[in-house]
Structures are given as structure tokens and as C-alpha cells.
Amino acid sequence: MTGNSICRRVRRWLPLWVGGDLTGESAQLAELHVRTCPRCAALHTSFRGSRTALRSLLPQPEEDGWTELAWKGDPPRFPARRQPPRRGRLRGAAAVLLLLGATCAAALLSHPRRGPSPSPEKAADVQRDATPEPIRIASTEAAPGISHPGAGGAAPAALWSDGTSEDVSSPMTTSSGGSGDVPGSNP
């Protein structure tokens, strides 16, 4: 290796070597070379000088009481973090909602509805009809097997061809639970 190539290499290493960031053989080679090459030694001195100047910004031991300088009094108060909802709590809430829903559904199914019942003739028509169009039942006469616990009003109801009944404006239900068979109807 010629002198010039060593110089070039060491000069590339100097900025790292001066700060202790060069290790191993490279550091040894730089150290040896700087002892013998005045030009590289001068550059090394220059790097060391600038680094010493930079490090003059380091706080002196007397300045280390930074708490008095910078942070008078108590540290800032940080707000308490909101705890994220736990999975257990979510599960409990879901179970309660499910139970409530099931209770409501059971109550709706078992509790008799108020309102008029379809006449047997109309109900039979509905059973024959394959279209899902609701059929309005004008008759307020009670059909056998359909309870009318309240005063019989003229509230319209819709009965679907699949046998289920659906309220239109007032609650109405059949005691058979919407099985589709209307007792007493004529085929």
C-alpha cells in the first residue's frame, strides 16, 4: 500500500476515529499512521480541536442541578388514562341483552293479542293464496280458536300466506301460535 493511499484511507477514518467510533485494525492503522504523517496528524489535531470546542457545551458539574433550572416545583400532572372496556364486561352485557330479548320474545308469543280475528272464510282464502300479499280482513267476528281478550275493535291485521300473522296497526295474535292452520276454517 502506498503512502498516498494510506493517507486517503486514514483521512476517511479520522472523523470516526476521533470520536472513538472506529475500532479494530482500522483504529490501530490510523493511530500508527498519524504518528508518522505530519499532514494527517495536522488534520487529526484539527478534528480533535473542533470536537473539544463542541463538547464545551456539555454542562459542568455545577450546572447539573437542572431541576432547579428547568423544572421548578412538581412535575406536570398527567391525566389518568381511560381504561379500555374489558372483554368480560362486554360478554356480561351481551348475555344480559340476550336474556332480555329472549324474555320479551317469550312474553310476546305467549301473551294473547288484542284486536279482531279474521273470519274463517277469509282465513281459508288466505291459506289458499300463494302470493305474499297481505289480505285485509274486514270482519270483526271472532273465529273459533282465536281468543279475543279485549274489546273487539275494527283494527286491520295482515295475515301472510305462510301462515304467520303480522300486525299492521294493532297487536293481534292467534292462540295457535301462527301455525298456519286456522281452526274451523272451510277448505
Place this chain on the structure above:
Amino acid sequence: VPAGRGTPDRFSSTDPEDREDIARTLDGDPSAFTRLFRRHRERAYWIAFHLLGNAEDAREVVQEAFLRVHRSLDRFDRARPFPAWLYRIVTNLAIDRRRRGGRLRTVPLPRGAGATLGAPQDGPAELLDRKETRRRVREILEELPPKYRTALVLRELEGFGIEEIALIAKTSLTAMRWRVHRARCLFREEWESRRRRTRP
């Protein structure tokens, strides 16, 4: 690293104290975050101070950094070292503040820092010389691009290793070595140039 500067010299991804305090903070214990703050505030403050040049701005930046940490602590990857994350926020906030605020405004330290800059045996001339050196160094640092300024502050003034600075800046080790190398070259060139101008 100067003695008594708070955090340990080396980053540790498994620092048990940090990990426990982060977990407790996430469980809603505010005192745990205060412990975290007390453990890391000092070094965070000095980083901000060296980047900004005055105590008031540095304190505000550290407070803002801790508030941001507090807000997003649940998104922090606990496999990574907490200080690296915190110091990255501090350096970014300090650089942003400098960008917004324009030139560095230096505020003298309240306890009469001029009297504490040198060794006790230094005379008035040495103290003045040291004060002038600091002023020039700050001016040069101010003129460096932010990435080189940050690299110099973290390496030379805060004593972080290049690996740690790479973690803070989220860059590769090779890139950070090159950056420190370049920063020292730029600083030396400017320092020598000013020295030649003032001492012909």
C-alpha cells in the same frame, strides 16, 4: 455520558422498570407515568436544550413530548426500548419548534452560568474565552442541517452510541455512521473557517 444524568447509558428493550410502569399506566395508574417521567425527563431535557439553546423551550418540548407519549402509550411496541421512542419524539418536537421559531434564541441560564462554565481555577479571561467558544459552537450547530445537528448532539453531548442514535432516528447503523462522520466533517470545516477569520 456525564454522571448523574438520569437514564442508563445503554438502551434496553427489556428494561423491567419501564415495562412495569408502562403496563401500570395503561391500567390507569397515574403515579406510574410520573415515575416514568421522572426517570427519563433529565436526559430528554438536555437533548432538547442542546437542540434549542434555551431552558424554557426545552422544558416545554419535554412536557409536550411526555404528553404525546401518554396519549399514545397503548400503541407503543414494548419490544422496543422506551427511551429511543421518547427521545425521537423530543428531537422531532425540538426540530419542529426550531423550524417554526426561526433563529435560535439563547437565554442565559438563571443561576449565572458564566460563573460555572470553567474550572474553579479559571480566571476571567478563560471564562470569557469559554463563553465565546460556546456561543460560536451554538451558532455553527444552528447552521447545520437538522439531521447532522441531531446526530452531533446525541453523539457528542449526550454520549449515545451510534447504534442507539440509529434506533432513535429510525435509520440503519451504516446510515447513522455516515451521518455522524459527515456531521463531524461539516462542523470541523465551519469551526476552522471561523477560527481563521477571527485569528488571521
